[in-house]
Amino acid sequence: MNHLEKYVLVINPGSTSTKLALFLFQESGVAEKVEKTVEVPLQIIEEKPHYLDQISFRLSQVRSFLKENGVSENQLVCIASRGGPIKPLPAGTYKVTKHVCDDIMSGRVLTTHSSLIGPVVAYNLSQEWGIPAYFTDPVSVDEFIPEAKVSGLPEIPRYSALHALNMRAVARKYADSVGKTMDDLTAVIAHLGGGFSIGAMEKGRLIDSTNPNEDGPFQLERAGSLPISDFVDYIYDNWPDLKALNRRISGKGGLVAYFGTNSFKDILSLSKEDKNKALVLQAMYYQVGKYIVAMNAVLKGSAEVIILTGGIMHNPEAIDGIKRYTSWMKKPYAVYPGGYEMEALALGAWRVMKNVEPLKDYEVSDYGN
CATH class of the missing domain: 3.30.420.40 (ATPase, nucleotide binding domain)
Known part of the structure; x- marks a missing residue:
């Protein structure tokens, strides 16, 4: 890919696979360049049935995806991850922080689901590469009357x-x-x-x-x-x-x-x-x-x-x-x-980085204790 172009890396984990995508980061929005679903081998699932034990393997999938598409980490503007059922939150885009990962790792979540590995993987990479990571509109969005x-x-x-x-x-x-x-x-x-x-x-x-x-x-x-x-x-x-x-x-x-x-x-x-x-x-x-x-x-x-x-x-x-x-x-x-989930994640990150909408605050709570 063009080494002058900048991208949003999108990570969307499931129980048996990980959807990955690169979206071109533009002034007017994002444009998908490549998307791929990579399988999680049955051996990994059997050896590490709990999704949080698969972090290192899922990280390796992301690295391989970037390498095969000729994109280096310094071409990435940010990471956009699926949020999963974290805890009840207003709709919007949130930064993946240590507090988010601590809640996931300690089980302070609405319910367990393999998608929760996404923010943890994104946070690890964001710390290593020095770029922000975000999640948008998780399944635990709560705006009920x-x-x-x-x-x-x-x-x-x-x-x-x-x-x-x-x-x-x-x-x-x-x-x-x-x-x-x-x-x-x-x-x-x-x-x-x-x-x-x-x-x-x-x-x-x-x-x-x-x-x-x-x-x-x-x-x-x-x-x-x-x-x-x-x-x-x-x-x-x-x-x-x-x-x-x-x-x-x-x-x-x-x-x-x-x-x-x-x-x-x-x-x-x-x-x-x-x-x-x-x-x-x-x-x-x-x-x-x-x-x-x-x-x-x-x-x-x-x-x-x-x-x-x-x-x-x-x-x-x-x-x-x-x-x-x-x-x-x-x-x-x-x-x-x-479904438009991959595009929606990339656009959510784009909107907050371009100040089109404000970044939401993820407050540490004792939810789930």
């Missing part, structure tokens, strides 16, 4: 965990397309990928949303909301251990439990061959539509647009299936298939 946090049991409140990064990215894209800022936008946003988040955005703030691991429609691999009494009976009758139970409802639930595959392309094909499977797929559209309507109710009917995003939205049949239950609201639709 108080009513959204009340459940039917005081000891089990609802909490915010959602695909905030992509939801806010597409909201910003839509707002730009109609000559508005995201802070002026009120919309229902449905992220429908591997997990589903259906949220209500009021003036740029996600004031309520389904939680892909807790409630909402059933998804590709997740069970969503379940009949609670029957679920309690199921737990006692089957005596599963906690890990197996969690795996059943998040990993082996949802469409994969009915179809035996998490490939939506295969699910569409199978639904055309089997009327029972067709009913299950229709039920998923039904549930997605039901929660879209519910989130518009949260907004008192004021949503100006329904935004659909995520990998499932590459399929026109899925879009039509959802509209069957929501078109009566007479709202316009904006569809952004796939």
Whole structure:
């Protein structure tokens, strides 16, 4: 690559792979130059099943990625990392600091997830190279109104965990397309990928949303909301251990439990061959539509647009299936298939470095203790 060009390095770890990208840092924004997904070998996962034990290996993946693309650390303006479920935070971009890493390493987080290795890797490299590292709109973004946090049991409140990064990215894209800022936008946003988040955005703030691991429609691999009494009976009758139970409802639930595959392309094909499977797929559209309507109710009917995003939205049949239950609201639709997480991370870093928006403060707290 051109040695005069400057780049944002983007790091997005998953449980079995790491997405890496280089974005050209420009006056007007960022432009993707290269993106690659590098696998984490099964041997590493078996030897070091806890993601925080994989730090040195993930660091080596980043170094190899830069070397194979002919980019040196002195060409990097900053690092942009996925944030993960750190702790409840307002939306925005934060600097990765020692305090952030201390919270992750000591378990003061909303929940454990492999994405939490991202800020730790980014911080290590930022200290070595003398450049800042940032994370933007983690899944623990919490802008819920108080009513959204009340459940039917005081000891089990609802909490915010959602695909905030992509939801806010597409909201910003839509707002730009109609000559508005995201802070002026009120919309229902449905992220429908591997997990589903259906949220209500009021003036740029996600004031309520389904939680892909807790409630909402059933998804590709997740069970969503379940009949609670029957679920309690199921737990006692089957005596599963906690890990197996969690795996059943998040990993082996949802469409994969009915179809035996998490490939939506295969699910569409199978639904055309089997009327029972067709009913299950229709039920998923039904549930997605039901929660879209519910989130518009949260907004008192004021949503100006329904935004659909995520990998499932590459399929026109899925879009039509959802509209069957929501078109009566007479709202316009904006569809952004796939995900924009890598670009959103790079742009979040760019905006704070260019003073387009302020850097948010990450305050050390005793959350999780």
